[in-house]
Amino acid sequence: MSEEEKRLQEKIESGVFSDSPDERVYQQVFNSLEKEPVYTLPRNFASSVVRKIELQQSRSLKREYFWLVAGIIVLLVVMIIATALTGFVPSAGFLSKISGYKGVFLFGTIFIFLLNWIDKKFIRTKQTTL
């Protein structure tokens, strides 16, 4: 592309130009380039996108529930089969050994819930507002 063409285009962009045929044609081209194309989106475009998102979210929630229920069922079935095969008799005797550490277990549980609450309330909110 010649330097002359570049110079002409730069002149048109800066708004300073004479009335030569090339410059007039360039002016026409620049004007047309700034015109809106014919294609526009329908007025309800944003709401149809949002509807699609809601649909996806409800499907994904249903899928999650399905896997949760399926997981619990599989776990129960495996537990029953394992108990039947090994002849295991459930006993809560092991709890008597740790009954002396009630305070530690209570503190641990509260501490985990507190950390989780701080994470949700402050850390995640801060990250999303950045």
Next chain:
Amino acid sequence: MIDEKALISRTIQGDLQAFTLLIKQHERLVAHMIGRLIKNNEEREELCQDVFLKVYDRLGEFNFQSKLSTWIATIAYRHAINHLRKRRIPLDHIPDEERFFSSFIQDENPESLLEDKDMDDFILKQIDLLPTSYKTVLTLYHLEGMSYEEIGAVTAMPEGTVKSYLFRARMLLKEKVKKYIAKEEWL
């Protein structure tokens, strides 16, 4: 007016009303990008919707290093290019520029000359005949007012290439218009 950062933050937290406002702010940009690159009218709206679904899914990854409009334009551009590739529609690479230049300028379609109501229609039709990269650069520069740097970020082209494509595309259009005018005077 609610600022963009607040809208982004609210959208990430799941506020779909905030996302509706974000869509309304940027739908014109996406429609321009998709409208210029995809010729099939029926596919355009669906592709525009897909772009915003991607924006919603990935908004948490937006790091404010660029303008949101540049980031959305990048998603729209890549989505359109991927769509063209999937459909095996040629991306109009310019293997031999000299040959492409002369064939573009020489190529005549007398029917289209007669059909065009005015010069704007004629020029818009000629833009459609340009290679994808030229069309993209013209759209982002003239319709969206993006800088060379921003266009480079959207298209992954070096700034020099963006500038060169822009100048060449406008020169091709000028030559075509000159030919059109000469023909009209002759008729």
